[in-house]
Amino acid sequence: MRLSPRWIMEVLSCSLVAYAASVTVQSNTLLDSSWIYFVSYDGLVNLNSFEISGIITHNGYQYATWYTSSRYAMIGRRQLGANSWSTIQLPHQLSTNDSHDVVVVGVLPKMVGACALRRKRKPLKNCRVHIAMDCHSTKMCYIMSVANLATNPGSMSWTASQFGSLQTTLNGVNLGSSITYPQFVLAANGRLQLSYRVGISGNGQASIAEYNESTWSILGQWSSPTGTYTSTNDVASTARNLYIHGFTYKSGRLHSSGTWREQNTGFLCSSGGLTNHDTIYVYSDDISTTVGTTGTSSLVGIASTGIIVYPLDPNHGLMNQESQDVDTTGLPHVMISYVPGRFGQCVSNYVTDRLWTKSELPYALNSVGCTQLVMDSRDNAWAVLPFVRVAVATKAGGWKDWNLVYDGTTTGLSGFGEVVVDRIRMQAGQDVLSVMYQKSSSGSTPSELRVVEFLLNA
Ligand SMILES: *[C@@H]1O[C@H](CO)[C@@H](O)[C@H](O)[C@H]1NC(C)=O
Numbered sequence: 001m002r003l004s005p006r007w008i009m010e011v012l013s014c015s016l017v018a019y020a021a022s023v024t025v026q027s028n029t030l031l032d033s034s035w036i037y038f039v040s041y042d043g044l045v046n047l048n049s050f051e052i053s054g055i056i057t058h059n060g061y062q063y064a065t066w067y068t069s070s071r072y073a074m075i076g077r078r079q080l081g082a083n084s085w086s087t088i089q090l091p092h093q094l095s096t097n098d099s100h101d102v103v104v105v106g107v108l109p110k111m112v113g114a115c116a117l118r119r120k121r122k123p124l125k126n127c128r129v130h131i132a133m134d135c136h137s138t139k140m141c142y143i144m145s146v147a148n149l150a151t152n153p154g155s156m157s158w159t160a161s162q163f164g165s166l167q168t169t170l171n172g173v174n175l176g177s178s179i180t181y182p183q184f185v186l187a188a189n190g191r192l193q194l195s196y197r198v199g200i201s202g203n204g205q206a207s208i209a210e211y212n213e214s215t216w217s218i219l220g221q222w223s224s225p226t227g228t229y230t231s232t233n234d235v236a237s238t239a240r241n242l243y244i245h246g247f248t249y250k251s252g253r254l255h256s257s258g259t260w261r262e263q264n265t266g267f268l269c270s271s272g273g274l275t276n277h278d279t280i281y282v283y284s285d286d287i288s289t290t291v292g293t294t295g296t297s298s299l300v301g302i303a304s305t306g307i308i309v310y311p312l313d314p315n316h317g318l319m320n321q322e323s324q325d326v327d328t329t330g331l332p333h334v335m336i337s338y339v340p341g342r343f344g345q346c347v348s349n350y351v352t353d354r355l356w357t358k359s360e361l362p363y364a365l366n367s368v369g370c371t372q373l374v375m376d377s378r379d380n381a382w383a384v385l386p387f388v389r390v391a392v393a394t395k396a397g398g399w400k401d402w403n404l405v406y407d408g409t410t411t412g413l414s415g416f417g418e419v420v421v422d423r424i425r426m427q428a429g430q431d432v433l434s435v436m437y438q439k440s441s442s443g444s445t446p447s448e449l450r451v452v453e454f455l456l457n458a
């Protein structure tokens with residue numbers, strides 16, 4: 001999938017003067033000096049924009065997961081602020097050179113979960129560390145730690161023996177044989193959820209499983225692959241999947257935005273194009289109930305009304321799985337990227353409605369990679385573009401005053417492309433942006449995996 005080099009970034013936000021914003025580099029720490037290196041689907045196996053949980057913070061510690069050059073999955077942790085990471089080799093080796101096969105980590109939320117509350121009353125049975133990985137339309141691989149490993153991290157040894165063996169179920173709960181994009185998210189109900197896709201690209205469904213302190217269960221699918229989509233040339237497509245830009249809980253509400261990928265490629269004006277079309281946005285105040293108890297008619301589908309926030313025909317290289325975040329007032333912000341019609345012969349047809357506004361980042365991506373969007377505690381929007389370029393748009397500036405405040409290409413970070421950020425740390429209001437990146441390399445030569453930490457001043 002090669003796309004036009006002419007990339008324009010756009011931010012959608014539902015709402016509407018400017019002051020200086022900047023970042024200070026706090027640290028740049030080494031996770032692994034020999035990280036596996038191969039390029040597939042234009043990306044690296046552990047730096048993909050859809051990795052919502054490749055690096056997370058829990059209870060004063062930061063956790064990150066990756067594959068090292070011997071192909072073993074690794075997990076590292078450090079106390080926040082520490083300059084060195086303690087790493088553990090997990091009992092699984094990456095099966096194929098496919099950059100979809102990322103490894104991600106999740107821990108039951110500390111604040112709303114029982115971890116904090118129950119400490120006073122009875123011994124804790126939860127706060128395990130969960131790891132999901134290595135799947136692309138295959139069975140998912142899963143490893144779970146012993147109980148309490150993340151509860152009082154300082155008082156338990158951090159060794160390989162604290163992790164169980166590899167499972168292809170969620171500790172007994174079978175997700176099926178065609179799973180992709182597992183990502184752990186902290187749900188509003190205090191539980192840990194796993195967002196994933198069942199099926200395949202062009203014919204798949206967004207799905208959720210949930211961990212309630214002791215047991216995993218499947219909540220179910222929430223997007224529909226069926227229905228007919230007819231493009232401008234009257235070619236019809238009867239199957240698709242929803243590629244989500246994220247899965248974000250804020251104040252009890254789940255927000256998700258995404259784009260449809262059609263199965264029928266008959267309407268492409270160029271074989272190198274993408275059948276992705278439209279940007280949709282949905283929310284739920286009780287996804288457990290909605291997904292668990294209603295029929296397929298309630299699934300988000302091509303015929304659902306009122307969900308398209310930014311219409312766009314196929315043929316604009318609209319990228320899937322870019323990024324989203326929700327600010328403290330509950331306002332969703334979505335990053336998308338595509339080639340506007342003014343740059344290409346395949347016509348654009350977009351209109352903004354009165355609720356959503358868009359602003360364009362005045363920076364070319366110079367990459368096929370996606371950008372990470374995160375909101376700080378004062379609702380400023382931070383975009384981490386490929387190669388660790390950090391841009392900010394302030395709330396005071398109506399999120400239109402995009403300003404590049406750090407450029408990893410000129411400071412010599414030598415980042416490969418896409419990066420992964422610690423969203424939980426940002427959500428905790430610390431205004432520290434931890435960015436995991438890999439140094440670029442060539443061929444199959446391993447390279448360094450590092451975490452650069454920015455203090456946000458805005
Ligand atoms: C979690 O779910 C299992 C299975 O339904 C149930 O037996 C268990 O009591 C639940 N635990 C909590 C803490 O809700």
Ligand SMILES: *[C@@H]1O[C@H](CO)[C@@H](O)[C@H](O)[C@H]1NC(C)=O
Pocket residue numbers: 036037038097443444445
């Ligand atoms: C997979 O990637 C590794 C590490 O870069 C490389 O050594 C190996 O040759 C690759 N295998 C294939 C089949 O491309």
